Amino acid sequence: MSQSLRWGIIGVSEIAHDFCVALNLKFTRSEHEIVAVTSIDSPKGLTEQFARDHNIPKVWSDYHSLASDDQVEVAYISILNPLRYELCKMMIEYNKHIVCERPFCMNSRQMKEVLELAKKKGVFVMEGLWSRFFPVYRYLRELMNLTILNNVKEVYVKHGYNATSKERIVNKDCGGGVVLDIGIDAIQFVIFIYQEQPKSIKASGKINSVGVDLYVEVEMVFSGDRKATIICSGLQVFENQATVISKKGPICIPDYNCPTQLFGCNGAHEWSLISSTIPMNFRNSLGLRYEADEVMKCIRSGKLECEIVPAKEMLIITQICDEIRKQIGVRYDK
Structure with a gap:
């Protein structure tokens, strides 16, 4: 089995673009692989174009399909804020590790519930405090x-x-x-x-x-x-x-x-900071590679949380x- 960490991208946001560019850099390409993407609230054709732009082989039409994809180890979530709580719970129920952009949830009540569920299911979760x-x-x-x-x-x-x-x-x-x-x-x-x-x-x-x-x-x-x-x-x-x-x-x-x-x-x-010829949406966002590499180390060593961004x-x-x-x-x- 490949040692690359296999990512599923949920949401084709501006930060998701930058995250995928960082994952695909030659510096980290041997360690990360983007295997699937989905975004049900995006304009028609945008998700498919996103997949082409980032060489992602699979485009799913709904969240459940990505969640049940055995090739996906970890879900990167950057959809609208109010939708993240339910989606995080769904991914955890399917035993997917999670990196969710901030805010991880809308409030502390939701976050407590997600953290408790992740601990129960034994999956890694982290807010994307890159x-x-x-x-x-x-x-x-x-x-x-x-x-x-x-x-x-x-x-x-x-x-x-x-x-x-x-x-x-x-x-x-x-x-x-x-x-x-x-x-x-x-x-x-x-x-x-x-x-x-x-x-x-x-x-x-x-x-x-x-x-x-x-x-x-x-x-x-x-x-x-x-x-x-x-x-x-x-x-x-x-x-x-x-x-x-x-x-x-x-x-x-x-x-x-x-x-x-x-x-x-x-x-x-x-x-x-490593450079890229691909236009980015946010300043210094190639630094997202630091976050991705640390997530890989945590998951490969069996950790359920990251010491740098503890629960x-x-x-x-x-x-x-x-x-x-x-x-x-x-x-x-x-």
């Missing part, structure tokens, strides 16, 4: 483990882009809002640094006419009076940067959600999202 697999994050973890980056007292994250024309953000039926989009990126960075549930959360924001959050400011307090501030906007472009303040001074990470640079703590550091932290991040939405007045049906 930021954490970049070498910059590994370097940060090394600094923390060596206590070089210790006594962190403050974390600042500011992230913004113009999302006013993106239906998946501004439409409530799509499970929209910046909290469940770039808000998760910002929150996961804070939790990556502090590794615990906040003691308190104070949030404010701006909501559009259909009740979707397009701007949030959040202050969190952790044990030892350590603080974090995040500002996320779907209304304007910000410099997407994270700053960590410790006794050693500040560390600044440009493009913290897909970083290749770090400034501070003994100067500037930079990591190169405990997935749940903490989702619980923080729940509380932020509660405070600013965003409500979903489920």
Whole structure:
């Protein structure tokens, strides 16, 4: 049997395109194989074109067919947010491993149920927090483990882009809002640094006419009076940067959600990223290969979760999202 990890792609989204390009790079082609794709809510012909673009041999017309495909080991899910909960459960029932783009579920209740089912069935599940697999994050973890980056007292994250024309953000039926989009990126960075549930959360924001959050400011307090501030906007472009303040001074990470640079703590550091001639939809998204390679290592070693994105932290991040939405007045049906 081939040692390649065999992927089934569910949803032909922009990020799914980038993920498939990353999987098909020569750097990883011997380790990953895309064997099937499905997307039942896409315009006619789009899924077939996606398959041709990425050399995917099978196109299924429904989710059950892909779930029952014995060739598929792991499902990569990037369909609309409200549909992910039921689809994750379906894939687990068919014993498929899962990498699901963020948000993994719409709320912590759904996530708990999916995590419990995955544990019962013995399958690997992970939220696609691909930021954490970049070498910059590994370097940060090394600094923390060596206590070089210790006594962190403050974390600042500011992230913004113009999302006013993106239906998946501004439409409530799509499970929209910046909290469940770039808000998760910002929150996961804070939790990556502090590794615990906040003691308190104070949030404010701006909501559009259909009740979707397009701007949030959040202050969190952790044990030892350590603080974090995040500002996320779907209304304007910000410099997407994270700053960590410790006794050693500040560390600044440009493009913290897909970083290749770090400034501070003994100067500037930079990591190169493999290139491709294929157009991509998101900045530095070839870095999705880091995530895919780690998933393969986990699955091949029999792990049910990834130490870099542990289930405990997935749940903490989702619980923080729940509380932020509660405070600013965003409500979903489920």
